Amino acid sequence: MAVTRFFLPTEIVAGAGSFAQLGKLVQPLGRRALVVGSPGRRGLLEMATANLAAAGVEAGLYAGVGHEPTLDVVETARAQAREMGAEVVIGIGGGSAMDAAKAAAGLYHQPGTVAEYHTGRKLDPRPGLPLVCVPTTAGTGAEVTKNAVLIDPARRIKESIRDDSWFARLAVLDPELTLSLPAAMTASTGADALCQAIESYVSIGAGPVSDPLAAEAVRLIGRSLERAVTRGDDLAARSDMLYGSLLAGMAMTNARLGAVHGLAHPLGARYHIAHGVLCGLLLPTVMDYNIDYATDRYARVAELLGLDVRGLGAKEAGQRGAAWVRELLARIGIPMQLGPLGVKEADFDGIIAESLQQSSLKHNPRPMQAEDVRAVLVQAL
Numbered sequence: 001m002a003v004t005r006f007f008l009p010t011e012i013v014a015g016a017g018s019f020a021q022l023g024k025l026v027q028p029l030g031r032r033a034l035v036v037g038s039p040g041r042r043g044l045l046e047m048a049t050a051n052l053a054a055a056g057v058e059a060g061l062y063a064g065v066g067h068e069p070t071l072d073v074v075e076t077a078r079a080q081a082r083e084m085g086a087e088v089v090i091g092i093g094g095g096s097a098m099d100a101a102k103a104a105a106g107l108y109h110q111p112g113t114v115a116e117y118h119t120g121r122k123l124d125p126r127p128g129l130p131l132v133c134v135p136t137t138a139g140t141g142a143e144v145t146k147n148a149v150l151i152d153p154a155r156r157i158k159e160s161i162r163d164d165s166w167f168a169r170l171a172v173l174d175p176e177l178t179l180s181l182p183a184a185m186t187a188s189t190g191a192d193a194l195c196q197a198i199e200s201y202v203s204i205g206a207g208p209v210s211d212p213l214a215a216e217a218v219r220l221i222g223r224s225l226e227r228a229v230t231r232g233d234d235l236a237a238r239s240d241m242l243y244g245s246l247l248a249g250m251a252m253t254n255a256r257l258g259a260v261h262g263l264a265h266p267l268g269a270r271y272h273i274a275h276g277v278l279c280g281l282l283l284p285t286v287m288d289y290n291i292d293y294a295t296d297r298y299a300r301v302a303e304l305l306g307l308d309v310r311g312l313g314a315k316e317a318g319q320r321g322a323a324w325v326r327e328l329l330a331r332i333g334i335p336m337q338l339g340p341l342g343v344k345e346a347d348f349d350g351i352i353a354e355s356l357q358q359s360s361l362k363h364n365p366r367p368m369q370a371e372d373v374r375a376v377l378v379q380a381l
């Protein structure tokens, strides 16, 4: 058996109503906290600072995270944390808010600029501030991953900074916070979660510890994604989605991902298409492309999605699963072609070169050379 590693030092507090315990949970971690989030969730962020204050935690607020976590945003959040002498950083929101908070906390004591670490400068061994994550989307699983995906708009590069010390100390998952997420955002973030669950299940880095997490994520997301989109107030569906994205995050940070994510980062940075949209768009095409290289795994994915595949061969079952995923994602409004989103065949060489550098691509079950990446792009165009 191959030697695998699984590491997750994050305390997870989950369930409806858990957000109300935030102050009490953060209090042992520090007396001064910087809350990081986006302007659209200011009301929720202010509820958090009030809750912290009631527990004796002095809280500052940085509500400047946009749709993507840029280097500037992290630089500003880090400066604000330093200025107030923060002892803990709390990211509240989707992946962008959590990743911005994660990088601001992780780089708190590091001497260089954020841009230097984004271009490969090594981190000093000194850990940053403790991080707390409160997801308000069921998508990225950033509350249990050690990397922050940051965008450098000047270089049009989307790249992670990662370190074992960057895992959140605490994740608070309250499905009630996701009830108000609009249908389109529920669909795109949920498509990312479904993709992460499936990619980590078929990854060449998958193993006996990550497998049950990824499998349960596929099952929960498969049964509840459409319901969460069409009936946003269904707490049971929202709960399934939040647990599903959590479990997928736990699996993928250890097992890693695959070709969808290897392509999503270069495409996202170049065309400013939402990450979840790209993941959903590419997922069924990549499933079909991979099927001969992880046939039994894809057959199991089809079962986990709730399909009746009795009597089918493994390959046929896997193909049935890919077709079902394509139909599901189309039904919830995920576009299924890249061309209408502005992607140009003339850019393929650059996209391929960037995707070949992505570690996700190297964990795809089917080995991906330049011609393989091109084949997927042509298929999805």
Ligand SMILES: [Fe+2]
Pocket: 140, 192, 196, 261, 275, 279
């Ligand atoms: Fe993702």
